[in-house]
Amino acid sequence: MTVQGERTRAELWNLLAERPGQNKRQLLAGLRLRGLSVESAREVNRTLYRSSNLFVHDGATPPRWHLTSGSRSAGLSISTTVGPALPRCYRGREPRAWQLEALIEWRARGRCGVVEAVTGTGKTAVGVLAAAAALDAGEKVLVLVPGRELLDQWYEVLRRDLRNTRVGRVGDGHRDSFDHYPILVAVVHSAARRQMLTWGTPGLLVADEVHRYGAPSFALALEPEFDARLGLTATYERSDDGLAEHLDPYFGGMVAGCGYQRGLEDGILAPFRVAFLGVDFTSDERRRHDEYDERAKVLRRRLIEVHGCPEEPFGEFMAHVNRLREGSHGDHWAVRDARGYLNAFSKRRQLLADCRPKQEALSSLTSVLAAAGRGLVFSETKASAEQAAAVLIGSGIRARPFTSGLRRADRKDRLAAFKDGNVRVLTAPRVLDEGVDVPQAEVGVILAGSRSRRQMIQRMGRVIRPKADRRPAAFIVMYVTGTAEDPAQGAHEAFLGDLTHVAEKIDHFDPGTAGSELLGWYYEGRTEVR
CATH class of the missing domain: 3.40.50.300 (P-loop containing nucleotide triphosphate hydrolases)
Known part of the structure; x- marks a missing residue:
């Protein structure tokens, strides 16, 4: 076995001695945090299976690995030159493999990027870990949320998972600032109306439900003063041009995340x-639906061909229709068609719903x-x-x-x-x-x-x-x-x-x-x- 292979085997022993029951992806993330250039989980698997005297799995899907009784008593642990993987002020749960991998890639890209992770896989923990590391480095941290429900949830999570850290809030009646708090959770409406970070102060912006901030009014909260930027979402998409116009230029695109396949493989999602x-x-419902549907189709074509609304994306089309509805341009026919379309669209949707x-x-x-x-x-x-x-x-x-x-x-x-x-x-x-x-x-x-x-x-x-x-x-x-x-x-x-x-x-x-x-x-x- 090569020197690299011996080091990999020894570090796998250390990882499983510290925390038994890890799967191949968790072990891969641990090896990379310890400075080993292991290419894939397949390489980890080969080492584990070839060293059956040291490692044994439980037969689960994916297999969870443990040390054999013989290797535990042999005491093969080697010292590591890599410092602690987790921030000093972090006291939350042990991170999952995909979360560590996402943070590694995010840091490698200059601490900018959006992490897309299926609901239930733990994207909030990625934000908390990034915030904890920034706080350890003496930076200010702003967590943007779309509403008061998430304001309360993030506030409680940060107070629970960050040791000896005062957490402030902005929005829903709260007016805290970086003058007294190193980390703030802010509702985007409130953050967009004020300057949050002083120019020249190092800071991290964590944007939860980041897809929401592609709207022009919300994008005002994405301050250029924050050099480090992390977006979190279950689905990084919008029905308008908000990604291309506001989010991608600010965050720099996507980094590693967690989709269904990964979540199932790691056992963090249920099959x-x-x-x-x-x-x-009913016959009456079908008649009314078809009337609304035909009227919406006719008016949509007219709005595109006569009044200049963009055909795609649909969100941009709807934004133009809503502006025409207001009538500020003075075009009576455009107002009539826009309002007629929205009426037919709404009635069709309500009929399908109810x-x-x-x-x-x-x-x-x-x-x-x-x-x-x-x-x-x-x-x-x-x-x-x-x-x-x-x-x-x-x-x-x-x-x-x-x-x-x-x-x-x-x-x-x-x-x-x-x-x-x-x-x-x-x-x-x-x-x-x-x-x-x-x-x-x-x-x-x-x-x-x-x-x-x-x-x-x-x-x-x-x-x-x-x-x-x-x-x-x-x-x-x-x-x-x-x-x-x-x-x-x-x-x-x-x-x-x-x-x-x-x-x-x-x-x-x-x-x-x-x-x-x-x-x-x-x-x-x-x-x-x-």
């Missing part, structure tokens, strides 16, 4: 199954939700969330709506009741998509399919955290046949592309599928894991 469940409109057959299909899923323990039902509107809760309650399921209209204390109470099992299902519109720390759920049901890949990924991330018994999560997407929601019409194309190679199974169920068949599908997944 999952996906079902697409079709429903048919149609009666979806509520009837939800009733057929009550046996699945009852068997699952805890479930989440995602709707498009507050009214459909409340109606869904009523349907489930009528079927004996302890369900509650979770909407933006609730007071903050009531929202906390409902999340606590969901966590301890007093509430079995939460029904919610977009309020649960991001920014809320939701307790573990086993089943997710989408009543209104979104054309946004980001929204679908965020919602799925709410149910694919690992389960205690390692059973797969279940994700059920409802859609109205023959509409923009229908996969046969091209709906969810990007989302399905993400799932094809990582989902345990993707099934399609026709309208009228019996609840017993859906329950059998759910139990099939639970049986296979055993």
